[in-house]
Amino acid sequence: MNRLILSGILMAVLSPATLPAQTTFTNTLLPQPAHLTASSGRLPWTTSITIAIPHHRSARLEAALDRTLDQIQEQTGIAKPTITTGEATLTLDVDGPGQPVQSLDEDESYTLTVTPTSATLHAVTTIGAIRALTTLQQLIQSDGHTQFLPAVQIEDSPRFRWRGLMIDVGRHFEPVDVIKRNLDAMAAVKLNVFHWHLTEDQGFRIQSKLYPMLTGRGSDKLFYTQAQAREIIAYARARGIRVVPEFDIPGHTRSWFVGYPELASAHGPYTIRREFGIDDAAMDPTRESTYQFLDKFLGEMATLFPDPYMHVGGDESNGQQWKRNPRIRAFMRAHQLSDTAALQTYFSQRVLKILQKHHKHMVGWDEILNPQLPPDAVIQSWRGQDSLFEAAKEGHQAILSQPYYLDGMKSAETHYLSDPIPAASGLTPEQAKLILGGEACMWGEHVNSLSIDSRIWPRTAAIAERLWSPQSVTDVDDMYRRLDIESVRLEALGLTHISHAGTALRDLAGSPSIEALYVFAGVLEPVSFGERYDQQHTTQLTPLNNLVDAVRPDPPSRHRFAILVLQFLQLPSNPGPRTALAETFRSWLAAVPTVEAQMNTSPRLAEARPRAEQLAALANTGLEALNYISSGSKPPADWKQTKLAQIEAAEKPQSIVRFPFLPALTDLVKAVPDK
């Protein structure tokens, strides 16, 4: 807990930066740049700012500049500056366009120098310039009278080359606009790979002109046309984001078989799967017709998606259909494939050859890792960080996802402190270079277009910083401070991760009066994917309109409450934290009766009634603990034991939501003087 900064002063001392003592630079950047030196002075942002682009210019660069200026205008209310050909306040100095197809080796570095009279952005490539413009926009701040860029010298480049967000649109489809606004948010925090999980047992989401029945029968009519895919690819490209499509094979393929049952390892007919979890259906890896189909289909997709990488899944293929099929068993014996894992490796090798023919590198989930797998395949680690290190030790490039699963509903802090290459990795420097980066993963079982933003953001911004910034940047409190700022900036881009709660709570209550409900929901968070699945037995058809869908993982209240408890326990005589905690507990107590009254007319809300009762009890416990600690008086003999049992009971599964403040409340109760 000693990571917590107790000072209320917002001045940030960046570990890689030197900061003159007299300056009052407020760091509003996320992710942190690699090197930042703040000096005194500022460049006012006014209508008299002018902009020059003296060297490389392109439509993409100018569009990026225009987007940034539009956003700054929106942010400051100051009309956007004009672009001049002569001397200018702000110079955008770019060497060249960068690569025609964005690659892993794209140079994203830039420098940004702000003095009291000018600002200069320099980058080798247009994408570097796009990153610089993002930093420029984040740097603009206000003292209440003027808006300005603080004088700084920034030299920046990413720690990892692959900084991704995966969105599963198979289990719940996400409309084009949802994808676009998430690309906007990714660009805002300098992520550069959109991993698009396009096919699942529950839905096939991309149009194939060669095989129209893939979406014709496997999509519930919810899919992207090729024109829409191209639109999204162009949208991403404009923001320096690669689009890596995933076609998950040989398992997770039931939706393919609805239109093309001949691909499967058992006779059809097949219907779209509504249940979640692992399905037995898998492609038949023993028939040449399967590879002919994949050659044509993946060839079509290789033309549609320009990125040099293509993801072919490979996860959770349980081999059940293979084991049950005598013809497949015979094939395995004939080819000396000792088990279904070996058969999957055979399949992976064949698919890898197809991808190579279409000039694509293969990416797969860590199940495909096998000594027989050619080193060209990239491994995405999800079953544990060990598979990441193992892949690198075997010479594969690798991407970390295991600690960045957003449906685990972990805190931003937990994600933030998970380093892709921790000290104990055991990797040589050469092996460490094979760790390309990481990806936040948004699986689609329990999200729809209304709630998805609130699951991805702002936590993914913390992951983005982990992947961009130096390994030494680990100040959690400062991250949360900047996350608050970034969260609001993301909302201004059109993300709904904050506003969704109000909308969903009004819908739950059937009333516009949700002040009390907002307090209640603000101290709840969703349980993890697995806990919800176990408790609710969800399927693709389960409506996602419960209280759990309205609340956010790691709500801001959690960290604020933890800080207050720490501050109070360090100096109980300090009235600030004590008063704030007492007010917090009283606001909980005040909210509960109103919430319980609303539950009387809203059955969907009423499911969480036990949580309302618990909150009132926990608030009283908190107030009592404050009093005992402040006064130094001792509670009755069994007080602490009773209260700790009460907290333990509140940690148990209930209403598929949980209280994220319980650890800090436990600290508070434990600090009550013993008898």
Place this chain on the structure above:
Amino acid sequence: MNRLILSGILMAVLSPATLPAQTTFTNTLLPQPAHLTASSGRLPWTTSITIAIPHHRSARLEAALDRTLDQIQEQTGIAKPTITTGEATLTLDVDGPGQPVQSLDEDESYTLTVTPTSATLHAVTTIGAIRALTTLQQLIQSDGHTQFLPAVQIEDSPRFRWRGLMIDVGRHFEPVDVIKRNLDAMAAVKLNVFHWHLTEDQGFRIQSKLYPMLTGRGSDKLFYTQAQAREIIAYARARGIRVVPEFDIPGHTRSWFVGYPELASAHGPYTIRREFGIDDAAMDPTRESTYQFLDKFLGEMATLFPDPYMHVGGDESNGQQWKRNPRIRAFMRAHQLSDTAALQTYFSQRVLKILQKHHKHMVGWDEILNPQLPPDAVIQSWRGQDSLFEAAKEGHQAILSQPYYLDGMKSAETHYLSDPIPAASGLTPEQAKLILGGEACMWGEHVNSLSIDSRIWPRTAAIAERLWSPQSVTDVDDMYRRLDIESVRLEALGLTHISHAGTALRDLAGSPSIEALYVFAGVLEPVSFGERYDQQHTTQLTPLNNLVDAVRPDPPSRHRFAILVLQFLQLPSNPGPRTALAETFRSWLAAVPTVEAQMNTSPRLAEARPRAEQLAALANTGLEALNYISSGSKPPADWKQTKLAQIEAAEKPQSIVRFPFLPALTDLVKAVPDK
């Protein structure tokens, strides 16, 4: 003020309905049906509900049913019922499809009968069935344990045939999704005409394949393709909404002239107009080439838009270019046209002939009304209700818009009590039949895709009730009660009229902590279009990101505060209203310091600092008034005069926002005992 119902009981007694004394029916319908009889009992809405469609079926009907069932599933959390071929709980009995192109004479009537064991919807047409399904959905309610349809007998049909919403997409473009969600909202309150104002001096928004430079040069690339227009027409058609396009001529046409300057009455070149207000540019009504262009263009549009009506504007053509052009002056003399109004009538007559050739009825704003105008032209009244009556007396069909201008920022109550055919209209019954209905008008100067919903909704729902329900339905308090319910239902459809405030306030504050700001913004509303234009000198390029853009017209706080003041003044010894008022004033006082602190770091917010200071002073005045009235003690000699002057000062223009609670606060101050 005696309209206010003081009882807190939500039981509604509908004026045209009979209601057995023992039932506790809660009316959740908006608009009110023409005839409703509630009886005791209820039909539980559970998974065992089944649905039959015994007679007419069509894709449109089934899609409407499916949409309704999806929304009910979302609303109740209960999986949607299945459609059976045998006996069913719910019967959807429809005689036939209705007209192939929805006309003014479409039968929208329906009956809905709910008993404790079954529900039957009957309609003559599919559109009638769509209206019935909307009512069905609104009827579902909950007692906290079960969700149910109360037993009712409804016979319903609209009072007016033309119930519209106009959206101006010329001055600020609105994306397809914004239009679609507003169509969803229109259907939810049974509006049936989307009047699409597609062309303005500031932008030409619809693709013409014959004249590609209309959007090519006149749109800033912000326009609807013909494919998008067809998509919107189909979306509206599915919801029983006609789409009436408007091509505003001969004035408001500067954007046409950027690509086609030869249409204008003065030499070009022309650029897109950024300023608002009346422009001198107008089409040249004296050249045959103008009519040849319009014949082709309107012919193209007549094919694109299937509706039998086409709007050709005709408003605010000031004749300046005509007067200045010697050739046009000579034409007027040669044709004995005494003034530019006569020339515009000549133009209207020519355009009407073109529309007739393309089988369209002409609609125009009331400026086109003239004895020479053929009676086939429909007049839309905007300059005063007199023009509506005048049009009807001259034999024209007419539509009322004057009291329904949403940019006037009037209260829902004001709109609601404006009847299209008041007792004093002086119309004969035959003339009254020519009043087709009315249209809420959303002009585009000061709205963008973020704020537009908050300007249209929920106030337009009150206008929708005025146009659908019997003239005798005028209970303002009950309207506001149901408007609260409907407002939340609209948000569940995807409208952002409520959530927008939070998003905009976080953006203004640059912080997620907006509790205090929310209180402050909740007692402010935007000033009218004219006041803002005068104070801010807005253009199309002015960023719409001030506090005025974050606050809503007629915020719920206004009516609630007015009711509390009335209740308190009727019985000052009743502690409920007194306590609620005191808490309200104290919440204002508590919010102001936090808001002022946020203003210190947000220049855009700081513009409203004088309003924060005024709010604190007015809150103290309110508390003092409460005390004087409660205690019966008399204030110092000049107290009342000073406080009324303070309120008067707060009514003056400031920060382009205003306090909607001032009339009720004035009542409170005036009620303080005199010395």
